[in-house]
Amino acid sequence: MSGDRGGESAPGPGAGPSDVFRLDGKRVLVTGGTRGLGEQIVRLLAAAGARVATCARTAGDLGALEASLPTEEPGAVFTEALDLTAPDRLEAFVQAAAERFGGLDGVVACAGGARGRGLEEADARDWSATWELNVGHAARLVKAAVPHLRRSGGGSVVVIASISGWKPGPQAQYGAAKAAQIHLAASLARELGPDHIRVNAVSPGSMLIPGKRWDRMRAEEPERYARFTAEVPCGGLVTPLEVARVVAFLLSDASSGISGAHLPVDRAQNAPTPNGY
Ligand SMILES: NC(=O)c1ccc[n+]([C@@H]2O[C@H](COP(=O)([O-])OP(=O)(O)OC[C@H]3O[C@@H](n4cnc5c(N)ncnc54)[C@H](OP(=O)(O)O)[C@@H]3O)[C@@H](O)[C@H]2O)c1
Numbered sequence: 001m002s003g004d005r006g007g008e009s010a011p012g013p014g015a016g017p018s019d020v021f022r023l024d025g026k027r028v029l030v031t032g033g034t035r036g037l038g039e040q041i042v043r044l045l046a047a048a049g050a051r052v053a054t055c056a057r058t059a060g061d062l063g064a065l066e067a068s069l070p071t072e073e074p075g076a077v078f079t080e081a082l083d084l085t086a087p088d089r090l091e092a093f094v095q096a097a098a099e100r101f102g103g104l105d106g107v108v109a110c111a112g113g114a115r116g117r118g119l120e121e122a123d124a125r126d127w128s129a130t131w132e133l134n135v136g137h138a139a140r141l142v143k144a145a146v147p148h149l150r151r152s153g154g155g156s157v158v159v160i161a162s163i164s165g166w167k168p169g170p171q172a173q174y175g176a177a178k179a180a181q182i183h184l185a186a187s188l189a190r191e192l193g194p195d196h197i198r199v200n201a202v203s204p205g206s207m208l209i210p211g212k213r214w215d216r217m218r219a220e221e222p223e224r225y226a227r228f229t230a231e232v233p234c235g236g237l238v239t240p241l242e243v244a245r246v247v248a249f250l251l252s253d254a255s256s257g258i259s260g261a262h263l264p265v266d267r268a269q270n271a272p273t274p275n276g277y
Helices: 036-047 059-068 089-101 124-151 172-195 213-220 222-230 240-251
Strands: 027-031 051-056 077-081 106-109 155-160 197-204 262-265
Touching: 027 036, 027 089, 027 124, 036 051, 036 240, 051 059, 051 089, 059 077, 077 089, 089 124, 106 124, 106 240, 124 155, 124 172, 124 197, 155 172, 155 240, 172 197, 172 262, 197 240, 213 222, 240 262
Parallel strands: 027 051, 027 106, 051 077, 106 155, 155 197, 197 262
Antiparallel strands: none
């Protein structure tokens, strides 16, 4: 195994293209590209030569991202502030990105997350909001992108699920939505295969992201964090860069034989929670 495991913390603007598949000329749309995994994917794709469109609700974060991306080609990055759960906004953004780039070769459904807490605290709105943010947005994204991917002669779709959709753990509304994303990808791979559109699901393990849950646990509850990460045999939690590299591979022509697959990227993490389930 290479000594480079991506490090214990997520790299920022310095993430370079040297160890990823080149994506020169590819036109890719990534949802939720301003923080965490989405940000790493956008940075890596741009560094690998792709033109990248991304969206998030916070305009200031999109501006900061664009300003910090060292792109060689003017207009290689296209961003728009929007709530992708609002009717028609995501579809309009897909259309605008395709017009801006002259087509699309790939999309990544990365935005996601949970609404509400455990079963007895979460209400019906939490369940439907979690479904819409994860599964609904992914399905709408693919539907809006298909005509553009078809015109490009095919393309690659990556749905970011989670090991919580693969192995059980609270919050159930999140795991159920993530499991549905894994199934969605496999089903759409069969449906869109004749159009040379590949669809795969990637399930990150618990990612170490600066300021987020596991990073806070590392700072505030170091003993609990040590017990949790001791369960990960490959040396600590997976980083967003390690997951982004797999996404870049799936978007590249080097992965042309892979469709309908579910790829956990979790350093063999056995359980998605520090409680062992
Ligand atoms: N973090 C983990 O350990 C982990 C583990 C397994 C799987 N995952 C999955 O990996 C993906 C990324 O997770 P993350 O933790 O990196 O995400 P994050 O840090 O919470 O970032 C989410 C991104 O999506 C955007 N976003 C959220 N809601 C949106 C909405 N309604 N409309 C438009 N943009 C929206 C956010 O920007 P704004 O807030 O400005 O809108 C941000 O850019 C998710 O699908 C998550 O379920 C995460």
